[in-house]
Amino acid sequence: MIRLFHVSDVHFGREDKAAVAWFDATVHAERPDAIIMTGDLTMRAKSSEFAAASAWLEGLKRPVTVEVGNHDLPLFNLFARFFRPYRRYLKLESMIEKPLEIRGVTVVPMKTTTRFQLRNWSKGSVSDRSLERAVAGVGDADTSGLTLVACHHPLIEAGTQASARTHGGANALAALAAAGADAVLSGHVHDPFDLTREVGGRTVRLIGAGTLSSRVRESRPSFNELRIEGRALEVVHRVMD
Incomplete structure (x- = not known):
């Protein structure tokens, strides 16, 4: 059986230190096959926050892939946001949008952040280029x-307290389903969810992770454990007591 830990929205700078320590201890005790981090590693994209996040991920000693979240882009430094948005990510470069191939499962990254939009900057957007790359990655998978x-x-709303309102999300989900994706993992809303949708004649799972930060909403700090055996996928929401 393959075991993956899906974690999101740690928000270094506003992290829940007890929750991070709990996750660390669980990783070291159970040694999952890989860790999928779906964004918002930091609170304000500060160098000190990225340094803490980098040290944390490296210390887990497991294969990791990291997605960029809206909080990982500079908020107040507009020059950096538009022209060098990922400069402070350099120590994490090898983990950013890294496809993972473990025997029996392929993890394909897809960027949903944007440097600018004429609405709430925190909401999601799937560009044509990001979708094309993701669809190609899905098509190449075993x-x-x-x-x-x-x-x-999240590509579509999941009924959580917070919303994503991802521009192009529904079209992206349809394209990914047609290409053969089995599930889409995300974060952002700080509450876990696990939905099943019929899209173009295919069944796709939409799986959201909670948060390890102090910015909880309806749920306590948590992460997802994905148990994969053959083509069966079980999702266990691991909640800190």
């Missing part, structure tokens, strides 16, 4: 196993 797409914003 069809004998499961194919998971990892992004920060």
